[in-house]
Amino acid sequence: MHPDLKGLTTIIMAGGKGERLYPLTRNQAKPAITFGGLYRIIDFTLSNCLNSGIRRIYVLTQYGGFSLDRHLRQAWDLMHPDLGEFIYSMPPQQIMVDRWYRGTADSIYQNLTLLEEERPRQVLILSGDHVYKMDYLEMLDFHLSRDADMTVAAVMVPRREAGSFGVLKVDQAAAVQNFLEKPPDPPGLPEAPDFSLASMGVYLFRAEVLVHEVIRDAKKKTSKHDFGADIIPQMVGRKKVFAFNFQDAEGRPRYWRDIGLLDAYFKAHLDLLGARPTFDLFDPEWPLRSLSLRLPPSKYLSRRGAPVSVADSLIACGCVLDGAAVKRSVLSPGVKVGKGARVEEAILWDRVQVGPGAVVRRAVIEDGVKVPPGFTIGVDRERDARRFPVTEEGLVVVPNNVILEE
Amino acid sequence: MKRILVVDDDDAIRTLLQDELTDEGYEVLTATNARDALKMVENEPLDLVVLDIRMPGMDGLEALPRILGMKEGLPVILNTAYSQYKESFMSWAADAYVVKSSDLSELKAKVKELI
Numbered sequence: 001m002h003p004d005l006k007g008l009t010t011i012i013m014a015g016g017k018g019e020r021l022y023p024l025t026r027n028q029a030k031p032a033i034t035f036g037g038l039y040r041i042i043d044f045t046l047s048n049c050l051n052s053g054i055r056r057i058y059v060l061t062q063y064g065g066f067s068l069d070r071h072l073r074q075a076w077d078l079m080h081p082d083l084g085e086f087i088y089s090m091p092p093q094q095i096m097v098d099r100w101y102r103g104t105a106d107s108i109y110q111n112l113t114l115l116e117e118e119r120p121r122q123v124l125i126l127s128g129d130h131v132y133k134m135d136y137l138e139m140l141d142f143h144l145s146r147d148a149d150m151t152v153a154a155v156m157v158p159r160r161e162a163g164s165f166g167v168l169k170v171d172q173a174a175a176v177q178n179f180l181e182k183p184p185d186p187p188g189l190p191e192a193p194d195f196s197l198a199s200m201g202v203y204l205f206r207a208e209v210l211v212h213e214v215i216r217d218a219k220k221k222t223s224k225h226d227f228g229a230d231i232i233p234q235m236v237g238r239k240k241v242f243a244f245n246f247q248d249a250e251g252r253p254r255y256w257r258d259i260g261l262l263d264a265y266f267k268a269h270l271d272l273l274g275a276r277p278t279f280d281l282f283d284p285e286w287p288l289r290s291l292s293l294r295l296p297p298s299k300y301l302s303r304r305g306a307p308v309s310v311a312d313s314l315i316a317c318g319c320v321l322d323g324a325a326v327k328r329s330v331l332s333p334g335v336k337v338g339k340g341a342r343v344e345e346a347i348l349w350d351r352v353q354v355g356p357g358a359v360v361r362r363a364v365i366e367d368g369v370k371v372p373p374g375f376t377i378g379v380d381r382e383r384d385a386r387r388f389p390v391t392e393e394g395l396v397v398v399p400n401n402v403i404l405e406e
Numbered sequence: 407m408k409r410i411l412v413v414d415d416d417d418a419i420r421t422l423l424q425d426e427l428t429d430e431g432y433e434v435l436t437a438t439n440a441r442d443a444l445k446m447v448e449n450e451p452l453d454l455v456v457l458d459i460r461m462p463g464m465d466g467l468e469a470l471p472r473i474l475g476m477k478e479g480l481p482v483i484l485n486t487a488y489s490q491y492k493e494s495f496m497s498w499a500a501d502a503y504v505v506k507s508s509d510l511s512e513l514k515a516k517v518k519e520l521i
Contacts, residue, residue, distance in 0.1 A: 096475070097474075218478075220478075
């Protein structure tokens with residue numbers, strides 16, 4: 001183990017309700033949502049931890065906690081507590097107070113007893129709903145080299161797009177001077193004025209400073225108890241707060257996506273596709289792991305007059321594509337697509353069945369949905385909107401609590 | 407008149423604090439254990455709590471976050487014979503930490519400062 005990791009406790013916050021991803025979050029936590037065919041969103045953060053050498057992880061759950069707990073047991077039961085390694089799923093304990101978590105900072109405050117037991121030197125706080133590949137050790141080195149009280153990971157975004165993020169104003173030495181939540185006029189970077197630094201919701205704290213700051217925040221009546229909105233502004237000017245710019249060796253921003261909206265969920269899937277995808281799942285340097293399934297290989301059947309065609313897609317195991325055309329799509333395990341059916345820019349979750357002759361375009365279909373033969377989704381927007389949620393950008397979401405009729 | 411709740415299982419200390427703080431011009435309520443104290447925090451208007459740590463049953467460090475959870479911003483002074491609890495993260499949630507002594511001037515000064 002890297003010596004700096006010995007005093008590190010890692011906490012993944014995974015309790016948010018994810019209302020903006022409704023209906024996908026109606027019965028599960030956002031980090032438990034299927035992503036990229038095989039994964040759950042939290043798998044990216046957990047894979048990052050493993051690839052960074054981190055083996056001591058608390059996952060704080062709340063809303064829809066069972067969905068996450070089950071996934072952690074099924075897919076991530078690989079630590080050896082006798083060697084001091086663990087991934088523990090923690091619902092609110094209600095030991096200190098009789099309430100749910102009021103915000104991200106409150107979730108740490110309510111777990112002070114846990115930090116008391118661990119007595120770490122540094123605490124790494126992560127979110128369970130981001131897609132990225134990050135070596136947290138690089139951030140820890142930066143944090144320790146600056147002797148920082150808090151380091152906020154941040155990614156450069158074009159200044160004109162930065163208004164939808166929490167933006168950090170920094171000086172030449174990367175010291176944070178201000179935090180602005182969704183600013184109308186985002187500040188540019190000193191060395192790159194056309195770019196702003198967006199907070200990634202990834203924080204490293206000197207443990208004792210974290211404890212003092214969440215206690216201070218817990219006593220504020222007006223606080224939303226949020227790391228971005230409350231803790232960073234409360235610390236700026238009083239404490240040593242730095243921004244860690246998440247960039248590559250050439251100074252370009254690295255890939256990071258907050259899966260906050262349905263359209264963002266969809267677009268992040270398109271980033272997985274193509275010969276040189278923006279976000280590569282096939283990276284030998286950075287393995288991304290999830291639940292491994294014992295399913296047969298996928299089967300593609302060409303029929304006379306109905307040859308199977310698959311282009312720019314990710315197809316998981318156990319799928320059967322029978323004389324179907326699948327393009328720019330992501331299929332989870334066990335999906336069946338019938339003869340003459342066309343699937344384009346669609347995300348099909350586990351065991352979705354698309355009947356012969358059906359058409360599915362720009363849609364997310366939840367697990368187990370049976371699309372009847374000849375049925376169309378994503379073709380007639382008005383008709384779709386009468387049955388399903390349709391986003392501003394025209395994405396159709398088909399939840400699995402509806403029955404589709406021919 | 408400002409109201410102070412003194413929580414201590416030791417009769418002598420409770421009486422001493424009640425007398426001394428009453429002389430300082432405060433109205434003083436007392437509780438002999440943490441559970442009674444929590445009920446009083448919930449039901450009584452209070453301006454400050456003086457809280458012992460080592461008590462039978464629920465101790466002061468368990469009661470502290472519960473007090474703060476019920477009445478955000480209510481000042482709490484931990485008043486204990488032991489200094490080692492200063493290391494405990496939970497004790498940091500108190501507004502002051504006073505080690506018990508026969509000289510009450512430090513406690514009185516903290517009360518004055520916080521109330």
